[in-house]
Structures are given as structure tokens and as C-alpha cells.
Amino acid sequence: MSTLVRIHELTKNxxxxxxxxxxxxxxxxxxxxxDFLALMGPSGSGKSTLLNLIGGLxxxxxxxxxxxxxxxxxxxxxxxxxxxxDNVGFVFQMYNLxxxxxxxxxxxxxxxxxxxxxxxxxxxxxxxxxxxxLSERAQHKxxxxxxxxxxxxGIARAIVSDxxxxxxxxxxxxxxxxxxDEVLDLLQAxxxxxxxTIIMVTHDPRAAERARRVLHLEKGQLVRxxx
Amino acid sequence: MSNGLSQIITxxxxxxxxxxxxxxxxxxxxxxxxxxxxxxxxxLSMREGFRATLDQAGAKxxxxxxxxxxxxxxxxxxxxxxxxxxxGASSIVQKNGVPAASxxxxxxxxxxxxxxxxxxxxxxxxxxAQATRVRSKFKLIQGxxxxxxxxxxxxxxxxxxxxxxxxxxxxxxxxxxxxxxVGMFEDGGSVSESEIWTDATVLQGAYRRGSSFQSVRVQLxxxxxxxxxxxxxxxxxxxNVRVLSEYEYFSEQSKSLSTxxxxxxxxxxxxxxxxxxxxALNTMYSAVSARTREIATLRALGFGAWPVVSSVxxxxxxxxxxxxxxxxxxxxxxxxxxxxxxLNFASFSQITFAFAVTPALLAKGLLYALALSFIGGIMxxxxxxxxxxxxxxxxx
Ligand SMILES: Nc1ncnc2c1ncn2[C@@H]1O[C@H](COP(=O)(O)OP(=O)(O)OP(=O)(O)O)[C@@H](O)[C@H]1O
Ligand SMILES: [Mg+2]
Numbered sequence: 001m002s003t004l005v006r007i008h009e010l011t012k013n014x015x016x017x018x019x020x021x022x023x024x025x026x027x028x029x030x031x032x033x034x035d036f037l038a039l040m041g042p043s044g045s046g047k048s049t050l051l052n053l054i055g056g057l058x059x060x061x062x063x064x065x066x067x068x069x070x071x072x073x074x075x076x077x078x079x080x081x082x083x084x085x086d087n088v089g090f091v092f093q094m095y096n097l098x099x100x101x102x103x104x105x106x107x108x109x110x111x112x113x114x115x116x117x118x119x120x121x122x123x124x125x126x127x128x129x130x131x132x133x134l135s136e137r138a139q140h141k142x143x144x145x146x147x148x149x150x151x152x153x154g155i156a157r158a159i160v161s162d163x164x165x166x167x168x169x170x171x172x173x174x175x176x177x178x179x180x181d182e183v184l185d186l187l188q189a190x191x192x193x194x195x196x197t198i199i200m201v202t203h204d205p206r207a208a209e210r211a212r213r214v215l216h217l218e219k220g221q222l223v224r225x226x227x
Numbered sequence: 228m229s230n231g232l233s234q235i236i237t238x239x240x241x242x243x244x245x246x247x248x249x250x251x252x253x254x255x256x257x258x259x260x261x262x263x264x265x266x267x268x269x270x271l272s273m274r275e276g277f278r279a280t281l282d283q284a285g286a287k288x289x290x291x292x293x294x295x296x297x298x299x300x301x302x303x304x305x306x307x308x309x310x311x312x313x314x315g316a317s318s319i320v321q322k323n324g325v326p327a328a329s330x331x332x333x334x335x336x337x338x339x340x341x342x343x344x345x346x347x348x349x350x351x352x353x354x355x356a357q358a359t360r361v362r363s364k365f366k367l368i369q370g371x372x373x374x375x376x377x378x379x380x381x382x383x384x385x386x387x388x389x390x391x392x393x394x395x396x397x398x399x400x401x402x403x404x405x406x407x408x409v410g411m412f413e414d415g416g417s418v419s420e421s422e423i424w425t426d427a428t429v430l431q432g433a434y435r436r437g438s439s440f441q442s443v444r445v446q447l448x449x450x451x452x453x454x455x456x457x458x459x460x461x462x463x464x465x466x467n468v469r470v471l472s473e474y475e476y477f478s479e480q481s482k483s484l485s486t487x488x489x490x491x492x493x494x495x496x497x498x499x500x501x502x503x504x505x506x507a508l509n510t511m512y513s514a515v516s517a518r519t520r521e522i523a524t525l526r527a528l529g530f531g532a533w534p535v536v537s538s539v540x541x542x543x544x545x546x547x548x549x550x551x552x553x554x555x556x557x558x559x560x561x562x563x564x565x566x567x568x569x570l571n572f573a574s575f576s577q578i579t580f581a582f583a584v585t586p587a588l589l590a591k592g593l594l595y596a597l598a599l600s601f602i603g604g605i606m607x608x609x610x611x612x613x614x615x616x617x618x619x620x621x622x623x
Binding site: 048052055057058077078081082083084085086090092094096098099100101105109110112113118157 | 525
């Protein structure tokens with residue numbers, strides 16, 4: 001399998017007042033195409049920070065992040081935004097759906113950044129909603145949906161533009177076990193059947209079991225790998 | 228980026244649908260802007276009405292002759308001989324061999340205002356038979372003209388409505404003299420309507436003016452005749468006079484007041500405008516901070532800063548437009564046509580005029596509202612677009 005993400009000597013520090021918070025230290029990581037990677041580790045260990053760096057939401061202090069051969073840390077803000085729209089689907093712990101839009105409207109959002117026509121956008125969003133099993137809820141607002149349904153809309157939004165990478169930060173963190181399992185089934189199916197490369201941050205060992213690989217992050221270093 | 232407009236529309240629509248969740252702050256911003264616009268338009272409509280009155284008053288083919296060096300009739304003085312020489316000038320329109328020249332006297336009397344009861348200065352003008360010939364819009368609307376030689380007055384429409392005790396049939400006492408009000412006149416809305424008129428000869432006697440006058444008003448054939456009229460008088464060694472058109476005279480008279488109204492109007496509007504900007508800023512900051520995570524999500528998905536900023540600014544400006552429309556309505560319903568009187572500092576007399584809320588003023592008010600709300604929206608918008616995405620995503 002070819003390597004999709006290549007991280008080399010990645011360091012990330014934050015300045016908090018006069019204090020320098022060293023979160024990631026010279027971290028190396030390679031993620032092959034089609035991987036389903038679970039990132040675990042204690043709170044504050046830098047899991048979200050790493051995920052955000054891979055997704056181009058933040059910039060490294062030093063080191064490089066190559067995704068499909070492109071060093072994304074060299075892109076400017078506009079180019080990085082376009083890169084995210086083209087290459088990354090995000091799934092958030094709190095779903096982050098726009099409350100004023102319907103499920104359909106939320107899923108169509110990323111497609112506004114493409115050159116698709118309105119009817120193509122509608123069709124694609126409908127297909128994504130069907131994939132997550134929520135076709136009948138297309139016209140519902142987020143507050144009319146359960147947490148598990150909201151997260152499935154979130155996944156539909158993340159995959160609608162067919163991204164290279166699916167990045168999930170504690171996607172089941174706010175869900176009960178049953179809804180969480182449904183979400184994990186979905187992610188696993190996306191990985192198995194569609195070959196989506198997924199990186200998922202989680203605290204839940206049961207969730208991590210679904211992944212192909214589990215990495216543990218501690219004090220800015222990857223300490224252990226379980227397959 | 229493609230679909231730029233639909234990005235903005237989608238985000239703005241999503242914003243606007245959440246306005247109902249921020250009702251209180253939005254109402255404050257709308258009300259603030261409405262108040263500012265109402266006051267701005269109100270004050271400017273006062274100026275507009277004031278200017279319209281003075282414009283009415285100032286015919287360009289009527290000249291006023293004052294003693295040289297006088298800024299106003301009150302400080303002027305002309306002898307009977309001088310008024311005769313002036314009246315003989317060849318540029319003056321003649322009818323049946325009589326020149327349209329009106330020597331006039333001008334004194335100030337105290338009359339209580341209807342509204343407050345406090346005394347105000349009102350001009351009492353002594354005129355002769357020619358007075359109405361140099362005021363083409365003059366019309367008697369009630370009672371009759373005063374009888375020469377009697378202590379009788381007629382009052383301008385504006386003066387009658389603003390001041391107490393000037394009804395036709397009543398009698399008023401100024402100094403040691405009782406005067407009968409015998410008629411009321413209008414003059415096309417001009418300053419004359421703020422005056423009280425009587426027979427010049429009677430006024431000369433009552434105020435011990437001998438046979439002197441203060442001004443001569445003459446009707447010229449055309450506005451351009453003023454130049455030859457001026458030249459004619461200036462070469463006469465017996466005269467030392469200042470000639471200006473009625474129009475020039477009133478613009479000069481009203482300059483200080485117009486300036487004052489302008490200054491006060493714009494200062495008040497500016498100060499209130501600052502307040503309104505803070506209101507709008509506050510509203511938009513809270514709108515933006517309530518949506519910090521949403522905005523960060525949009526940007527994480529790849530939306531640019533521009534759609535975010537413009538959606539915030541659009542929302543602010545829609546609120547501003549609403550406030551502006553409400554403010555204009557308030558100004559129109561509240562001020563348009565209201566009659567007011569004000570002291571003209573140059574002549575120390577009251578001028579009555581109507582507030583005029585014109586379409587141009589309403590447009591100005593709306594523009595002002597949009598400008599205020601633009602400023603109120605752009606700063607929070609830029610801030611929202613600049614906040615690091617990862618910080619925005621952590622927001623609850
Ligand atoms: N913008 C920032 N400014 C300052 N410090 C930050 C910032 N973002 C993260 N940190 C710090 O970096 C460290 C790692 O944060 P991160 O969110 O990556 O942890 P995490 O492993 O995802 O934890 P959790 O499991 O609680 O989500 C923490 O100490 C956090 O306080
Ligand atoms: Mg985290």
C-alpha cells in the first residue's frame with residue numbers, strides 16, 4: 001500500500017502567556033492509503049493537535065506533513081482552505097452542524113466550494129444521506145435529530161465531496177453505546193468497502209478495536225502501537 | 228472561488244435564521260440606529276424647512292436698499308429724501324407712473340408665544356401702499372388691510388399661528404399704544420408671514436422716528452437689472468447705500484442660523500451615531516461569538532474569510548436598513564410639516580417655518596444607517612475571520 005500521510009519530525013508548541021506548551025516533539029508517522037488508524041492517549045497528550053495538523057487546520061512549529069505527496073505546511077491560508085475542501089472530511093465530537101440548515105443543507109455545504117450545479121449538489125447530498133441511512137430525515141433540522149443521527153449527518157457531510165482523508169475527533173465521545181456502534185459501523189464500512197483512509201481520535205478502547213491500527217500518544221511522542 | 232455568491236447567501240441565510248435567537252440584542256441595535264436616523268433626519272428637516280422659507284422669501288428681482296454698512300434692516304436708516312431719490316431710479320418697474328418702491332420701517336415688539344407663553348421678538352413693519360407691489364405673493368386671507376393713519380395692524384399667517392393674541396378683531400398693547408388687529412395675510416410662505424404690518428407713518432409717530440425709514444424695497448424688471456440699479460445709486464453723491472437682492476439679503480441673514488442648525492444637527496447625529504455604532508458592534512460581536520464554532524466549522528470545511536466577513540456585514544446592514552427605515556418613518560410622521568419658529572440672530576426676530584422631510588433627507592438617513600451598520604459589522608466580521616480555526620472549534 002502506498003503511503004498517504006508522511007509526517008517527519010513534527011513539532012508543535014503553543015504559547016500560553018509567557019509559558020511555552022510543548023505538545024508534539026519531533027514526531028514521525030506514516031499512514032498508508034486505506035488505513036483506519038485510531039489515536040489514543042491521555043487527555044492533553046496532543047491527539048487533537050496532531051489531527052488538526054494533519055487536516056491543515058493548524059500549522060506545525062517545525063517539521064513537515066506530506067499528504068499525497070504535497071507538503072501542506074507550505075500552503076498559504078487560502079490554498080490550505082481549498083486543500084481542505086478538496087482532500088479532508090472532518091467529523092467532530094459535537095457534530096458541528098449548522099442549526100439553521102436542514103440535514104440536506106448541512107450535507108450540501110462542502111459542495112458549495114465545488115463547481116457543481118445546484119441540482120448536482122442536491123443529488124450528491126441525497127446520496128450521502130442515503131449512505132448513512134438518513135434519507136427520510138433530509139428535511140429535518142439538527143435539533144429535530146438524535147445525537148447519533150446528527151453524527152451520521154456529520155459523516156455524510158464529511159464524505160460528500162469524496163475526500164482523500166477522513167479525520168474524526170472523538171466521533172462517538174458524546175454518544176450512547178448503541179448510537180456509537182452505529183457510527184463506528186459506518187466508519188468501518190467506509191474504510192472496508194470504499195477504501196477511505198480514516199484517522200480517528202478516541203478514548204474508548206471499544207471504538208479503537210474497530211480500527212486497523214491503534215497508536216498511543218503520550219507526552220508528545222508516539223509510544224506504542226497495537227495492531 | 229466558484230459559487231462565491233451562493234456561499235455568501237447560504238451563510239447569510241443561516242445567520243439570519245438564527246437572528247430570532249438573538250432577538251434582544253438585535254432589537255437594541257435596530258432601535259439605536261432608528262433613533263439616530265430619526266434625529267438626524269429631524270434636525271436636517273428643520274434646516275431644510277428653514278432654508279425653504281428663506282428661499283421663498285428671497286426674490287432675485289427685488290432689491291433691498293439699506294444704509295451703507297448695515298447688515299440688516301434693524302441697524303439701517305434712511306431719510307425721507309434718500310428714499311425719494313432711491314425710488315426715482317430708472318431700473319425700478321413703473322406702473323401708472325408710480326415706481327414699485329416701498330420705503331419701510333422696522334421695529335421689534337414683544338409678543339407671547341402660544342406654546343410657552345414667554346415673550347419673543349416679532350418684527351413690526353411699517354409699510355406704505357407700495358409694500359404689496361414688491362411682494363408678488365402677498366394675499367389678504369382674513370379681515371382687511373389696515374387703514375392709513377390709524378393704530379391698526381395686520382398679521383402674517385405664521386406670526387398669527389405662533390404667537391398669542393394676534394387674532395383678527397383683538398387688540399394688543401405695545402409700549403403705550405393699543406393696536407387693533409384688523410387682518411391676516413400670507414405671502415407664499417416667506418419670512419414676511421412671520422411679521423406684523425402697520426402704516427409706516429403711524430409707526431414713525433409711535434416710535435418717534437420722525438420721517439425716517441430703514442429700507443427701501445424695489446421691484447426690478449429682471450434679476451439682471453440689479454447691477455444697473457446698484458450702479459445708478461452708487462454714483463449719486465447724495466446717497467451712501469448698500470444694495471442687494473432680497474435673495475442675497477436673506478441668505479446672508481440666515482447664514483449664521485443655517486450654520487448653527489447644521490453644526491448642531493451633525494454634532495448630535497455624530498454623537499448618537501457613535502452610540503449606535505457601539506450598539507451595532509455589540510450586537511454583531513455577540514452574534515459572532517454565539518456563532519464562533521459555526522464559523523470555525525465553515526472555515527474548517529474550506530470556506531474562505533470573505534464569505535464569513537460578508538455574511539456578518541450583510542446581517543448587520545440588514546438590521547441597519549431596518550433601523551433606518553423605522554427611523555425615517557418616525558422622522559416623517561413626527562416632524563414633517565410641523566411648524567416652528569426660531570430666532571433669526573441677524574434680525575433678532577422670529578421666523579416661522581415648517582420642517583420639511585424631503586426624499587433626499589430620507590435617502591441621507593438610510594445611507595447613514597447603512598454606514599453605521601457597516602462599521603458595526605465589519606469589525607466583528609474581520610475578527611471572526613481571523614480567529615484561529617482550532618480555537619473556534621473548541622468554543623462551546
Ligand atoms: N491553541 C492552543 N493554545 C495553547 N495551548 C493549547 C492550544 N491548543 C491545545 N493546547 C494545549 O495542548 C495540549 C494538547 O491539547 P489537545 O487538545 O491536542 O489534547 P488532546 O489529546 O486532544 O486532549 P483531549 O483528550 O482532552 O481532547 C493541551 O495541554 C492543551 O492545553
Ligand atoms: Mg482532543
